[in-house]
Amino acid sequence: MKFKIKRSNGEKSWFDTFEIKPGPHMSVLEALFQIQDEKDSSLAFRYSCRGAVCGSCAMLINKKQRLACRTQVSEILGERVLTISPYGPVAKPEIKMGEDILIEPLPNLPVIKDLIVDMKPFFKHYEEVVPGFDVMDQSLMETPMSPMSQNDVKKVDKYAACILCGLCYGACPAAARDSDYLGPAALANAWRFYADTRYHSKDEMLNRVNSRNGVWACNEVYRCVEVCPKNVQPTNAITGFMRKIIVYKMKHLLR
Numbered sequence: 219m220k221f222k223i224k225r226s227n228g229e230k231s232w233f234d235t236f237e238i239k240p241g242p243h244m245s246v247l248e249a250l251f252q253i254q255d256e257k258d259s260s261l262a263f264r265y266s267c268r269g270a271v272c273g274s275c276a277m278l279i280n281k282k283q284r285l286a287c288r289t290q291v292s293e294i295l296g297e298r299v300l301t302i303s304p305y306g307p308v309a310k311p312e313i314k315m316g317e318d319i320l321i322e323p324l325p326n327l328p329v330i331k332d333l334i335v336d337m338k339p340f341f342k343h344y345e346e347v348v349p350g351f352d353v354m355d356q357s358l359m360e361t362p363m364s365p366m367s368q369n370d371v372k373k374v375d376k377y378a379a380c381i382l383c384g385l386c387y388g389a390c391p392a393a394a395r396d397s398d399y400l401g402p403a404a405l406a407n408a409w410r411f412y413a414d415t416r417y418h419s420k421d422e423m424l425n426r427v428n429s430r431n432g433v434w435a436c437n438e439v440y441r442c443v444e445v446c447p448k449n450v451q452p453t454n455a456i457t458g459f460m461r462k463i464i465v466y467k468m469k470h471l472l473r
């Protein structure tokens with residue numbers, strides 16, 4: 219079994235191919251461990267939980283954004299993939315052929331070394347939409363929070379399941395075009411607060427996401443929904459915001 223891995227030292231990049239013996243039920247992360255142990259100890263990649271919880275091992279595997287710890291080698295061996303690459307200014311078809319398993323760093327983020335990308339731009343956007351105490355409704359500070367109904371909890375639960383892996387950001391054509399775009403995970407998180415019945419600064423949140431770099435940059439191609447390992451469905455949050463913004467504007471026009 220051969221792994222073709224994109225390497226980088228921050229200045230230049232190249233591909234190295236490593237041959238290893240597949241183990242039973244081996245994940246891509248375990249294969250990377252074996253390569254690091256037996257072939258090249260300088261191979262750099264991130265991981266922590268090994269169980270699809272921490273989101274650290276996000277990368278491009280056979281041209282698809284996936285978690286290395288959750289991807290079984292047996293399921294992707296000999297895989298042929300035709301994908302539309304959103305990376306760069308123009309979308310173009312990309313075909314992954316051959317028996318090698320192709321491993322590359324997550325797109326749309328600067329590469330630090332090999333498969334390790336700099337997540338700072340991703341987290342910067344995420345923080346831009348997290349409400350701080352300055353914008354939280356003062357009444358929340360002064361009165362005890364009312365409990366949410368099970369139905370209300372269900373509405374935000376899905377969005378709160380995000381593990382911040384960045385797979386959606388790495389698959390997003392809008393993020394590829396514009397690094398200022400807030401991105402799918404940040405907007406899903408914004409919706410998680412917006413839809414929370416205990417959060418009252420709704421208009422303020424609409425203003426935050428109503429911009430060229432906010433919800434209106436989205437192409438609505440559902441790449442984020444396709445790759446998300448936790449079924450967060452960021453595009454639904456984004457289109458939800460679009461509808462709310464339109465209603466808000468119409469209400470203010472008719473006043």
Ligand code: SF4
Nearest residue numbers: 380381383384386446
């Ligand atoms: S929305 Fe999904 S793909 Fe995006 S960071 Fe969260 S868990 Fe990962």
Ligand code: FES
Nearest residue numbers: 267268273275287
């Ligand atoms: S190592 Fe934690 S999600 Fe893969």
